Amino acid sequence: MELRDRFFGAFFGGVLGDVLGMAHEFTLSEHITYDGSIQGGGPFYLDAGDYTDDTSMTIALAASLFSCGSDPIDQITRYISWWQTGKYSVNGHCFDIGTQTERALRYYMDHQSFMSESDRSGNGSLMRVSALSLFGLQMPMNEFNRMVHDSVITTHNNPECITYTTRYAHFVRDIILDDTIVMDNIRT
Secondary structure, eight states, X not given: OOHHHHHHHHHHHHHHHHHHHHTTTXXXXXXXXXXXXXXXXXXXXXXXXXXXXXXXXXXHHHHHHHHHSSOHHHHHHHHHHHHHHOTTOSSSSXXXXXXXXXXXXXXXXXXXXXXXXXXXXXXXXXXXXXXXXXXXXXXXXHHHHHHHHHHHTTTOOOHHHHHHHHHHHHHHHHHHHOHHHHHHHHHO
8 A cells, every 4th residue: 555545544534433323322332223324414413424623623733734834823813713714624613622721822812832741631632643643654753742732732631631632643654654564563
């Protein structure tokens, strides 16, 4: 498989996972039935094929990375634009936002600085990691780690979030570059 295919597969695989999971968001696993189709509905009554805040923020992050490089101020500015105006959203509205993300965006708007370390965690920074892994594919490790850290603290400035998002970003990056080594490590 070509690197180009892996690159697009990582990004659009995340989008497809969001689209497939959208109809089941916030549903307990024992209540989910899946027939193999792309379904609409869910808690936000979206159309089949629509994506959620996870993809909206991934698109905003990717746009920032490819426009400005690793610039957390540009990233949070784009997240605020999505939250306030629906830019990057599937339907032009921010119909869902995580509690921690909203707190961080509101804080930035009020103080023009990132929230200091939070005692709250969440998975929001994990959801958009494909953009970071793809952008940093050829970066030296210390530069890659710094880019991930700087991106995570925009919304999830929590030690656990930083640690696990960095680990996951490495996993995605490694799988794109050479999945056989990663799969062997998983099996081990």
